[in-house]
Amino acid sequence: MAEMELKSVRKAYGNTEVLRDIDLKIEDGEFVVLVGPSGCGKSTLLRMIAGLEPISGGAFTIGGQPMNDVAPRDRDIAMVFQSYALYPHMSVERNMGFSMEIRREPVAKRKGPVAEAAQTLGLDKLLDRFPKALSGGQRQRVAMGRAIVRDPKAFLFDEPLSNLDAALRVEMRLEIAKLHQRLGATMVYVTHDQVEAMTLADRIVVLNGGDIQQVGSPLDLYDTPANLFVAQFIGSPNxxxxxxxPVDGGVRLGNGTVLPGPAEARHLGIRPEHVEIVEDSGDVTATAQLVERLGSDTNIYTDIDGAGPLLVRVSGNVGLKPGDRVTLRYNPARLHFFGADGAALPRT
Incomplete structure (x- = not known):
């Protein structure tokens, strides 16, 4: 049973509070991603779960058992770090089975778990190689295999893909997702990359400034962000x-356009993919500033007369160039409204 629960957990270094009143329950077998900007406390929270950082206040349990004062080695948790931390003088097989070796398990007993983990990760033909003969993705697989061999209650990942190039990140993201499906183990994953968070997580925990901003499924956070920070952090492009x-009948943009919306609104948000370019009458006119052709999609950076910049994302390619005038139409059902404090308001 690897259900984890944090109740009013806090972390402070002297008078500096890093995390405040963290309440979070992670279900057995769930994949939870901690995401947020640098310095938000996500890696510190992961290290507290692992036992590598002491908890300053509150309670942490695994399977209902208090863990605040339990040593890391006794928590039955495996951690995969940003750095592979492989022993260069050991083969892949020995690196993967080293946790069993230091427990003085006989060689024969190590063979089975190592071979099974290697098969799962596609390393079965590389067991005799040394780390210097492996690619970055293969080294990260070895680090994951070392964690799997331990057969822990839960896996913790601390930005494991940040050292890889773009293609390898996509490949390893798929490997981690398949690994979770095969093992059904509880996994807690830290990243600053919201694309990783959206594609891997059962639930995402968005942190900022030491506080939890919102917890929910990827689509919950995308469709109904709790505040302006979550709205701009989740989703790519922003x-x-x-x-x-506020005006009679709704809210007014800087160019005088009036839209229906709550009187308390001070900010209006719309995602780039919820704006379309039209030939006939639309809602606003704008000037194209920059056109990014990505193949499957095109990003058009525009400037609305009197209102400011607006990014539009359309499928496929469009025949626009900087300086062209465009007519834009928004999807009214996809508008987001936020109050002066940044909290989300009900849509009208």
Whole structure:
């Protein structure tokens, strides 16, 4: 049973609070991703779960058992770090089975778990190689295999893909997702990359400044962000946000356009993919500033007269160039409204 629960957990270094009143329950077999900008406390929280950092206040349990004062080696948790930390003088097989070796398990007993983990990760033909003869992705697989061989209650990943190039990150992201499906183990994963968070997580925990901003499924956070920070952090490209002022019948943009919306709204948001370019009458006109052709999609950076910049994302290619005038139409059902404090408001 690898259900984890943090109740009012806090972390402080002297008078500096890093994490405040963290309440989070991670179900057995769940894949939870901790995401946020640098310095938000996500890696510190992961290290507290692992026992590598002491908890300053609150309670942490695994399977209902208190863990605050339990040593890391006794928590039955395996951790995969950003650095592979492989022993260069050991073969892949020995690196993967080293946790069993230091427990003085006989060689014959190590063979089975190592071979099974190697098969799962596609390393079965590389067991005799040394780390210097492996690619970055293969080394990360070895680090994951070392964790699997321990057969822990839970896996913790601390930005394991940040040292890899773009193609390898995609490949390893798929490997980690398949690994979770095969093992059904509880996994907690730290990243600053919200694409990794969206594609891997059962639930995402968004942190900022030591506080949890929102917890939910990837689509919950995408469709109904709790506040302006989550709205702009989740989703790629970022959500467009405009300052608005309340008027009779709704809210007004800087160019005078009035949209239906709550009177408390001070910010309006719309995602780039929820704006379309039209030939006939639309909602606003703008000037194309930059056109990014990505193949499957095109990003058009525009400037709305009197209102400011707006990024539009369309499928496929469009025949636009900087300086062209475009007519834009938004999807009214996809508008997001936020109050002066940044909290999300109900849609009208």
């Amino acid at each position: 959500m467009n946000v405009f300052d608005v002022t």
